Amino acid sequence: MPVEPLSRPRIVAAAIDLIEREGADAISMRRIAADLGVGVMSLYNHVPNKATLLDAVAETVLSGIEFTDDPDADWTDRVRMQARAFRQIAHHYPRCTMVVVSRQLQSPAGMLPVERALATLRSVGFDGEEAVRILRMFIAYIVGSLLREVGVTPTFAPVHHSQVDIEKVDPVLFPETRSLAVELGACDHEAEFEFGMELLIQAIAGRLAGRGR
Amino acid sequence: MPVEPLSRPRIVAAAIDLIEREGADAISMRRIAADLGVGVMSLYNHVPNKATLLDAVAETVLSGIEFTDDPDADWTDRVRMQARAFRQIAHHYPRCTMVVVSRQLQSPAGMLPVERALATLRSVGFDGEEAVRILRMFIAYIVGSLLREVGVTPTFAPVHHSQVDIEKVDPVLFPETRSLAVELGACDHEAEFEFGMELLIQAIAGRLAGRGR
DNA sequence: GCGTGGCACGTACGGTGTACGTCCGTCAAT
DNA sequence: ATTGACGGACGTACACCGTACGTGCCACGC
Numbered sequence: 124m125p126v127e128p129l130s131r132p133r134i135v136a137a138a139i140d141l142i143e144r145e146g147a148d149a150i151s152m153r154r155i156a157a158d159l160g161v162g163v164m165s166l167y168n169h170v171p172n173k174a175t176l177l178d179a180v181a182e183t184v185l186s187g188i189e190f191t192d193d194p195d196a197d198w199t200d201r202v203r204m205q206a207r208a209f210r211q212i213a214h215h216y217p218r219c220t221m222v223v224v225s226r227q228l229q230s231p232a233g234m235l236p237v238e239r240a241l242a243t244l245r246s247v248g249f250d251g252e253e254a255v256r257i258l259r260m261f262i263a264y265i266v267g268s269l270l271r272e273v274g275v276t277p278t279f280a281p282v283h284h285s286q287v288d289i290e291k292v293d294p295v296l297f298p299e300t301r302s303l304a305v306e307l308g309a310c311d312h313e314a315e316f317e318f319g320m321e322l323l324i325q326a327i328a329g330r331l332a333g334r335g336r
Numbered sequence: 337m338p339v340e341p342l343s344r345p346r347i348v349a350a351a352i353d354l355i356e357r358e359g360a361d362a363i364s365m366r367r368i369a370a371d372l373g374v375g376v377m378s379l380y381n382h383v384p385n386k387a388t389l390l391d392a393v394a395e396t397v398l399s400g401i402e403f404t405d406d407p408d409a410d411w412t413d414r415v416r417m418q419a420r421a422f423r424q425i426a427h428h429y430p431r432c433t434m435v436v437v438s439r440q441l442q443s444p445a446g447m448l449p450v451e452r453a454l455a456t457l458r459s460v461g462f463d464g465e466e467a468v469r470i471l472r473m474f475i476a477y478i479v480g481s482l483l484r485e486v487g488v489t490p491t492f493a494p495v496h497h498s499q500v501d502i503e504k505v506d507p508v509l510f511p512e513t514r515s516l517a518v519e520l521g522a523c524d525h526e527a528e529f530e531f532g533m534e535l536l537i538q539a540i541a542g543r544l545a546g547r548g549r
Numbered sequence: 550g551c552g553t554g555g556c557a558c559g560t561a562c563g564g565t566g567t568a569c570g571t572c573c574g575t576c577a578a579t
Numbered sequence: 580a581t582t583g584a585c586g587g588a589c590g591t592a593c594a595c596c597g598t599a600c601g602t603g604c605c606a607c608g609c
Contacts, residue, residue: 227487241512255519260532263480299454319473326539
């Protein structure tokens with residue numbers, strides 16, 4: 124039986140699968156090869172080294188983003204949709220998120236979202252420099268949010284939902300932290316993300332209005 | 337001559353030093369021990385394992401933040417100062433930044449900035465829930481910004497200041513990216529950070545005003 | 550004097566990424 | 580049909596990693 128021949132996409136897929144099953148730390152060339160039922164060194168016929176394999180993982184994950192842009196919609200809705208699409212990767216590939224954000228890559232997969240966002244911002248009336256700045260700000264916010272989301276479940280450890288043991292914090296040194304312990308302990312990532320995003324949209328909308336005068 | 341006895345702070349300092357000199361990837365218990373002129377296993381008398389050593393690194397770096405809070409200043413200035421203080425770590429310890437943000441820790445070092453920020457926000461009039469949300473948004477933005485700043489110099493590689501080879505991008509597929517290549521290539525991190533921060537402050541100021549009516 | 554406990558250290562084991570050489574199946578040119 | 584080249588799968592080997600474990604030293608309380 125001719126098993127599917129080894130190929131770069133198959134290797135990348137196996138890597139993603141392994142990361143999602145056992146976490147980013149568990150990944151190794153030997154484990155990937157074993158999962159594929161193949162010798163370790165065979166991988167190197169298709170991938171130059173581990174680092175570029177991880178780059179390929181990031182690129183593949185990123186290219187899985189589904190952008191459904193409606194040019195007729197309100198521009199704020201278009202921004203919302205694009206930001207949410209980006210965040211979706213954290214749900215589809217939670218364990219891969221750290222790999223993606225910790226590795227800046229220069230490829231069409233990373234450029235397409237950029238192109239879409241710039242087009243949207245420019246169509247609203249922002250000039251080039253502003254569009255780039257606003258985009259960078261959005262990306263920083265989204266990346267930071269994703270890091271928080273995945274950071275809270277590094278290994279899907281026992282729930283441990285409160286970051287800090289309430290009893291342990293000194294009420295005189297940290298009065299606010301103490302009194303807000305319950306709010307700090309719980310975190311509805313979805314709501315949190317939407318809250319910040321709305322604030323950002325509102326801020327750039329204000330900037331747009333102030334610019335029109 | 338009685339060389340300074342081995343101790344946890346000395347080990348942590350050596351680790352930070354090593355990371356700053358050779359990058360986060362170069363760190364290993366053997367290298368740290370060698371730098372200290374000491375056997376590898378001696379480290380384990382003061383540190384249970386590598387993971388908690390890195391936690392200690394993060395905590396030490398974080399506790400180096402200098403907060404100079406002026407309770408009489410305008411609250412927007414106080415927020416500005418706290419955000420900038422946080423970002424300072426990326427300048428003092430550029431190579432350590434990734435270690436810090438990729439590791440959520442629960443310790444006074446991580447809690448003090450939180451306490452300060454919450455106190456500031458509450459003093460302005462935000463209720464607990466809002467203060468936590470706003471703080472989380474700010475942290476997400478700052479962390480994302482720091483990641484961008486350190487990501488651009490992963491190994492202090494040859495300048496390589498333009499993320500993408502302008503010639504390589506297809507002008508029909510990526511018209512905006514192409515026409516904004518120069519803006520995308522250059523990035524004044526300081527200005528970029530300030531821009532986003534001002535937008536955020538403006539946004540929450542607007543929220544505060546709207547809340548007062 | 551004599552335990553005793555902390556600390557530095559060496560050795561060893563199982564893991565990692567990957568350089569290198571070898572083997573074999575396929576295909577082109579003779 | 581024979582030969583030659585070549586690409587891909589694979590095994591071996593090396594340097595390095597984190598760390599469990601045992602050994603020896605030295606300063607201390609009794």
